Amino acid sequence: MTDKTPSPSTPKLPPSLAANPMLSSWIRFSPEGHVAVSPGKVEIGQGIVTALAQIAADELDVELARVQMVPASTAGSPNEGVTSGSLSVQQSGRALRHACAEIRQIFLATAAERLGVETDVLDISDGTISGPGNVSISYWELAREVSLDRHASPGAVPKASTQRTLAGNSVQRLDIPDKVFAHPRFIHDTPLPGMLHGRVLRSELSGATLVELKEDGARTIAGLVAIVRDGDFTGVVSETEAGAELALSALRKSAKWSSRATLPDEDGLAEWLKAQPAELTVIASKRASSPPEKTRTIRRQYTRPYIAHGSIAPSCAMAQWNGDRVRVWTHSQGVYLLRADLALVLKIPVENITVEHMEGAGCYGHNAADDVALDAVLLAKAAGSRPVRVQWSRADEMSHAPFGAAMTIEIEANLDAQDEIVDWRHSIWSNGHTARPGRADLPALLAATELAKPFPRAIATNPSQASGGGADRNSVPLYDFPSWQIESHRLTTMPIRTSALRTLGAQGNVFAIESFLDELATERGENLVEFRLRHLSDRRAQDVIRAVAKRAGWKPARRDGTGYGLGFARYKNTGAYCAVIAEVESAQDVRVKRLTIAVDVGEAINPDGVINQIEGGAIQATSWVLKERVRFDRQRITSNSWTEYPILRFSEVPEVQVEVMARPDLAPVGAGEAAHGPVTAAIANAVFDALGVRLRNLPITRERLIAAMELSS
Amino acid sequence: MPNIRFRLNGVETDIDADPDTPLLAILRGELGLTGAHFGCGAGECGACNVIVGDHAITACDTPLWSVADKDVTTIEGLGNAQRPHPLQRAFIAEQALQCGYCVSGILMSAAALLKRNPDPTDTDVRTALDRNLCRCGSHNRMVRAVLRAAAEIRAR
Numbered sequence: 001m002t003d004k005t006p007s008p009s010t011p012k013l014p015p016s017l018a019a020n021p022m023l024s025s026w027i028r029f030s031p032e033g034h035v036a037v038s039p040g041k042v043e044i045g046q047g048i049v050t051a052l053a054q055i056a057a058d059e060l061d062v063e064l065a066r067v068q069m070v071p072a073s074t075a076g077s078p079n080e081g082v083t084s085g086s087l088s089v090q091q092s093g094r095a096l097r098h099a100c101a102e103i104r105q106i107f108l109a110t111a112a113e114r115l116g117v118e119t120d121v122l123d124i125s126d127g128t129i130s131g132p133g134n135v136s137i138s139y140w141e142l143a144r145e146v147s148l149d150r151h152a153s154p155g156a157v158p159k160a161s162t163q164r165t166l167a168g169n170s171v172q173r174l175d176i177p178d179k180v181f182a183h184p185r186f187i188h189d190t191p192l193p194g195m196l197h198g199r200v201l202r203s204e205l206s207g208a209t210l211v212e213l214k215e216d217g218a219r220t221i222a223g224l225v226a227i228v229r230d231g232d233f234t235g236v237v238s239e240t241e242a243g244a245e246l247a248l249s250a251l252r253k254s255a256k257w258s259s260r261a262t263l264p265d266e267d268g269l270a271e272w273l274k275a276q277p278a279e280l281t282v283i284a285s286k287r288a289s290s291p292p293e294k295t296r297t298i299r300r301q302y303t304r305p306y307i308a309h310g311s312i313a314p315s316c317a318m319a320q321w322n323g324d325r326v327r328v329w330t331h332s333q334g335v336y337l338l339r340a341d342l343a344l345v346l347k348i349p350v351e352n353i354t355v356e357h358m359e360g361a362g363c364y365g366h367n368a369a370d371d372v373a374l375d376a377v378l379l380a381k382a383a384g385s386r387p388v389r390v391q392w393s394r395a396d397e398m399s400h401a402p403f404g405a406a407m408t409i410e411i412e413a414n415l416d417a418q419d420e421i422v423d424w425r426h427s428i429w430s431n432g433h434t435a436r437p438g439r440a441d442l443p444a445l446l447a448a449t450e451l452a453k454p455f456p457r458a459i460a461t462n463p464s465q466a467s468g469g470g471a472d473r474n475s476v477p478l479y480d481f482p483s484w485q486i487e488s489h490r491l492t493t494m495p496i497r498t499s500a501l502r503t504l505g506a507q508g509n510v511f512a513i514e515s516f517l518d519e520l521a522t523e524r525g526e527n528l529v530e531f532r533l534r535h536l537s538d539r540r541a542q543d544v545i546r547a548v549a550k551r552a553g554w555k556p557a558r559r560d561g562t563g564y565g566l567g568f569a570r571y572k573n574t575g576a577y578c579a580v581i582a583e584v585e586s587a588q589d590v591r592v593k594r595l596t597i598a599v600d601v602g603e604a605i606n607p608d609g610v611i612n613q614i615e616g617g618a619i620q621a622t623s624w625v626l627k628e629r630v631r632f633d634r635q636r637i638t639s640n641s642w643t644e645y646p647i648l649r650f651s652e653v654p655e656v657q658v659e660v661m662a663r664p665d666l667a668p669v670g671a672g673e674a675a676h677g678p679v680t681a682a683i684a685n686a687v688f689d690a691l692g693v694r695l696r697n698l699p700i701t702r703e704r705l706i707a708a709m710e711l712s713s
Numbered sequence: 714m715p716n717i718r719f720r721l722n723g724v725e726t727d728i729d730a731d732p733d734t735p736l737l738a739i740l741r742g743e744l745g746l747t748g749a750h751f752g753c754g755a756g757e758c759g760a761c762n763v764i765v766g767d768h769a770i771t772a773c774d775t776p777l778w779s780v781a782d783k784d785v786t787t788i789e790g791l792g793n794a795q796r797p798h799p800l801q802r803a804f805i806a807e808q809a810l811q812c813g814y815c816v817s818g819i820l821m822s823a824a825a826l827l828k829r830n831p832d833p834t835d836t837d838v839r840t841a842l843d844r845n846l847c848r849c850g851s852h853n854r855m856v857r858a859v860l861r862a863a864a865e866i867r868a869r
Binding site: 044045046047172173175176177179180181182183184186188189190240241242310311312313314359360361362364391393394608609612613615616617618619620623641642643647648649650651653655656 | 734738741742747748750751752753754755757758760788789792793794797801804805808810811812813814815816817820836838839840842843845846847848849850851852853854855856
């Protein structure tokens, strides 16, 4: 096991704490008996604030109820970049655990001095530090005396897993009661005093230029405050939300647009991706010591479409100017990164911008959250010092926000005389999988490309393999093949806007790898579980596969029209291990009946939270596999409503069973993206088991199934 | 502006507004009740569901005039932290959501179901919630929570 928590003999600060070493930026005690915990990561419906609260409460020995989680703000929160990639427990959790361990020691030392005893006779219970002879003092009493305005030091030793009382136990999420009782918590539900409402006019055409606009109609609408125009960026500000909608609709009627954009042919997408100008990167290369002897070569191509984030809430933001300073409220995944891009667009110093996080609906990656923040900032310029709230329409959310990138993946394997894999080649053609704000010298925000002096649209790139990779995420096999070459072609054109969607390229790559292996093993007539196990030397990988096989009774006897399939991956090859067995029924449509899952996230801080994330990821992945595909013609995205972009419904949702492996002593990793790849592959493999046809293009729809059946018959 | 009167969460309510205004705009705007959420504006996602009479409807595409003299119940009228509806208790017990944006609409669909059918099957619940979209994948937990609430109500 290589990824144990670093031993205390090599003291080093966790990276997030090293970058934000001031202890008071993480933790503050109030004399009233609360602990304010201020992580740089944000709640996006994944339950992270609860897991972080558990970690802090555990380390400090206080009741969970005393913990108050502070939303991230550039006004003072640690800068932890973006809340993404299933990294929050690793990054923020480790930093908090370490900071709290040190803070606990600081308080113990001060208390020992005050009480005139040694620290080792002191105990802490719910924030009260007590010693022999009933002497005691509390964090709250000492709060004024102990300054946490000091840097964290390496060497503080967090508690052993056996000493923790909260982490490792399922606790109820802190945010759920508010959401069930509809207490305003979402940015959408939290009006500011004196707030105005804004809307932005965007064409349904991609990359459109505004040729003509008549303002008279909109000017007659009651409550209109301003019509804002800067190049193609056009919006309205109104006293009321209804007024803003009416003014927008009046503007829309008079607007004439032209577009030079040409979108790809949707039916030839796989070949289009391969034909575009691209930057080639060799992701990994491994050569066998002796040249392999090949007898035959198998090559298969897999595709996945553009996929929409499809947040249930349209993106929303508020902004308020005060002279040359602006305050922004956002559900962005990275307040500091958004601030950096806003500064680029506005050409003002970052110090003049304060960005505060408020909760939105689940975003599943880089959606329009950041775009709408710039919209609000631009419209608020016309509102004096009053705040302006902007909300996107459903249609704009489904057509102008970035999508998860479409992918073509080709796998080629050389087999020896015994049909064993001796060489493996994996090639990817795709747009980059991230164009997040705050990381380049070009802003990534939509309106920046619409201004009279526009910024060019930033072409999506891929994070390095060291950061988990982008299009290439999970493309390097975890299996022990003797030789391989992994290549990624990143498109340098981007007619359809792409950026980070949950798992980046991992869903496509795991689908391809696991489908390919399933096909090889089936051809060999080998047990699909045994085949994988003998190619895996990683014990934790073997364990999740064995666990899921046992739980699902692998392999259940197949009935007519029913099939079972297996999928496995370790997310990013460094994160959570996840193995899935899908049971499908196929009459006319494919129906996923059950997903059985085993997952190893290391230490599970909130086990029910882990299960919730895995279940959710599994159901979302099922939706991607069976239903989802961004539709477009040559000028516009056409899937701009839930009718045109259907997602899985209650009656279609599979039963999901999750087993969380007990690993309390191993470093915790995130669970939010572990299931998507393995679930995708498991469903595709189960479809083959049921019907005897391989579906290599996502989504697996009735039309594709019929076409594949006809081809094979 | 014509005056339209309806009972909102049991209270007689008068609204002076264009009768074609969507009910959701009145609830969230004039009345400041933000529990019903805007999701699509086209009656396709159910985030704005409220109960009119005995049925859950999408408030975003329901004109104000159509609720004249009727009983309208929103999530704010379902229960609160002091007096939670069994559904709200059950959703907490089952931790039946992730982001929770869709949940107020789902609670209203479920409440309407339990009024009509106090002993629903798993399939009944899924059918009743089929017009509500959830993007986080909390469906199965929500179904369990509705069945749990139904059992609690029946046991009273």
